[in-house]
Amino acid sequence: MSKVTIRDIAQKCGLSIATVSRVLSGSSYPVRLETRKLIMDVAQECGYVPNMLARGLKINKGNEIAVILPSVQNSFYASLVKGIETTLHGSGYSMLLYLTEIHEENTRHLVESLQGKMVAGVIVAADSMDDFLEKKLQHLRRILNTKIMVVDHHIGGCTFPGVYFDYFSGARMATDYLIRLGHTNIAFVSGPVDRETRRIRLAGFKFAYEALRGKNVEEDCYICEEETEFKAGVTLANRIIASGKDYTAAMAMNDSVGVGLLAGLAEHRIRVPEDFSIVGFDDCIYAQMCSPMLTTVRVPSERIGTMAAQNLLQELRNQQSGSSVYIEPEVIERKSAVKLD
């Protein structure tokens, strides 16, 4: 009982391996219904499992989707992964996971791995993409017809289809939301602005805030390096207070920073939202793990993953080239921001 192949099934059924292959591979090739049933039954009974390496070798394509992300220890990417797996489940494809935070300069290994396995598709987070990777993925698409899908923000000049979130307008909406509540002195607080998705948020804030305040907005942007973003929030709470400027609200780069800000403010007995309003970004789990719960901009990460995987699967089936989807941000109103009186 060590290894059942189509050969064994064929023998047991008194048929040729060709016929067996036709039914077991799910081909639409005409096979008599009885024959088909016989084969299915015998296969079932013998516990036949197709050898995907043999199949892949033959058809020049593996049955895995590679997912390339910076990390998985961050709720955006974690949800993304969940969305992707949920969609892939039952589709016949499995997920290969590569973390670029680890592969760093060694994206070469990664790409060779993809090519050597002849992965059917690739879902890559924008923040994992660099020129080298982009070139290699284009190469893969050319020589192996690998389907590529980008997720997160739209990279300028990138020719791959993707599921894109509009961080710029998200940040703009958050800022406008505070402005509409009557706030005119708003700080932007953040840890390191070291990724494109963060630079864009900052730009969105500046855009909206400049419309209110004119050009000199730079000094209201508080950025600091700390071990964690939470600590950056705590530290910046101090710095904001020390500034002596009369801030009544802040927009945080993300919910981690927002929660840190909340904690930092609390140490100074500044009440949120009574004395100070905060709006976060991401709507990750942290936004609901604090009191007051954070008003924030939702980034529907799981849905982004789901859609990316769905698009990819469709491309794979129809052999048509995929199209891009743009996801609109949305402000989730909770308890951390109120009208200024």
Add this chain to the structure above:
Amino acid sequence: MSKVTIRDIAQKCGLSIATVSRVLSGSSYPVRLETRKLIMDVAQECGYVPNMLARGLKINKGNEIAVILPSVQNSFYASLVKGIETTLHGSGYSMLLYLTEIHEENTRHLVESLQGKMVAGVIVAADSMDDFLEKKLQHLRRILNTKIMVVDHHIGGCTFPGVYFDYFSGARMATDYLIRLGHTNIAFVSGPVDRETRRIRLAGFKFAYEALRGKNVEEDCYICEEETEFKAGVTLANRIIASGKDYTAAMAMNDSVGVGLLAGLAEHRIRVPEDFSIVGFDDCIYAQMCSPMLTTVRVPSERIGTMAAQNLLQELRNQQSGSSVYIEPEVIERKSAVKLD
């Protein structure tokens, strides 16, 4: 430039494919140094990438490690994944990720996938293991010599090697820690106790607390179902206060619950640690995303992942059967628990 095989390299070098294979597959078979260098150079130049499906088909083994976990949206599993990927990186193996929270009843697909791909090894979280999966993994080990490694807690009667954390003694240590600080009225607070790793923690608490209080410990265990564990903590803060019992400390099932408890207590103006001590469990990011930062039991998840992957790789290379590792818990002293005066 569509597809370079050893055949092409052989031709370009005026050698046989056998020789080319011998050097390019990393075999230790003797090949003249010059020849070796020539082949390497030409391969490099042509951008040769070995076809892993062909290789796998031939040697009856894929080059991927399957990682099976309930989910990835939880910092324990996220770090585990990171540890595994870090170790796998550069080893020639890639990570296939399966989430059982999604596969649920359909573990069959999963196992067939593993078999069909002839995965070289499997790392499976204890909480993803059920009888069916265990049987199937044993089968895999038998017919394909697949290496299996369990992580997290040791499952009774499970014959696979693993990297095990001792939750029981962790919970015992946390409780004893509070007792040593002089606390005699201690509550255990938790969301649903629906996984083995949680049942064990509860048992560990009871064991230590009963040593102090005798048998009637059940009523000091506060458990409730809420949407999130954070909320459970908040809710249970109320319930503890409403109990009228004179608690001075609590042990939380994990840091999420602990942070919720902190928030719930704060709403009642109960100060931590001045009025009430808390000790968490896991030492995940939340423990440092609150003030005061949580004293907690460290579960070194990334290291568990690293060790599991290392053991697996060693098994794969040496063909020797793996051994188990037991990891000792450790209380991390921060700010949320103090001596009772």
Add this chain to the structure above:
DNA sequence: CTGAAAGCGCTAACAT
């Protein structure tokens, strides 16, 4: 509708 046979790219005897 079914079967015979070629071959995907690679490794590993078995020659030389």
Add this chain to the structure above:
DNA sequence: ATGTTAGCGCTTTCAG
């Protein structure tokens, strides 16, 4: 030290 050759298990023409 190098070459020849037989498959690994599968899909897919091409014949019947």
